Amino acid sequence: MTSSGLPPMPPLSAPPLPALSSSGFRLSKEHLVVAVPVAVVAAVGGFLVGHYLTGRSCKKGQVNTCVSKDSPKVVHSFDMEDIGTKAVYCRCWKSKKFPYCDGAHTKHNEETGDNVGPLIIKKKDA
Numbered sequence: 001m002t003s004s005g006l007p008p009m010p011p012l013s014a015p016p017l018p019a020l021s022s023s024g025f026r027l028s029k030e031h032l033v034v035a036v037p038v039a040v041v042a043a044v045g046g047f048l049v050g051h052y053l054t055g056r057s058c059k060k061g062q063v064n065t066c067v068s069k070d071s072p073k074v075v076h077s078f079d080m081e082d083i084g085t086k087a088v089y090c091r092c093w094k095s096k097k098f099p100y101c102d103g104a105h106t107k108h109n110e111e112t113g114d115n116v117g118p119l120i121i122k123k124k125d126a
């Protein structure tokens with residue numbers, strides 16, 4: 001007994017350190033119990049931050065992903081007399097020659113299961 005009436009405290013021992021080997025250090029079970037949840041939280045946090053940042057640059061539901069994105073509205077106008085006998089216009093917004101179809105809808109349809117195709121305007125006899 002001590003003078004305060006309490007039983008003496010047992011001596012404190014230092015927590016075990018991971019064993020160091022020549023190629024690095026080994027993780028003990030106690031380290032994994034801490035490391036695994038920290039890794040899971042970091043992975044989920046990274047995913048959420050990436051998802052948030054991606055969502056800011058590409059708004060959900062937009063069909064136009066690359067054509068004149070600096071313009072508030074994409075509009076093209078053609079005179080009927082200038083079209084000639086046939087014109088093929090893109091409706092998938094993936095064409096590199098927009099507003100004309102370049103066949104990019106085929107790849108889009110294969111990748112997404114969509115069924116979009118061009119608008120074809122032609123003279124009756126063409």
Ligand code: FES
Pocket residue numbers: 089090091092093094095100101102103104105106116117118119
């Ligand atoms: S490339 Fe868009 S409809 Fe053909």
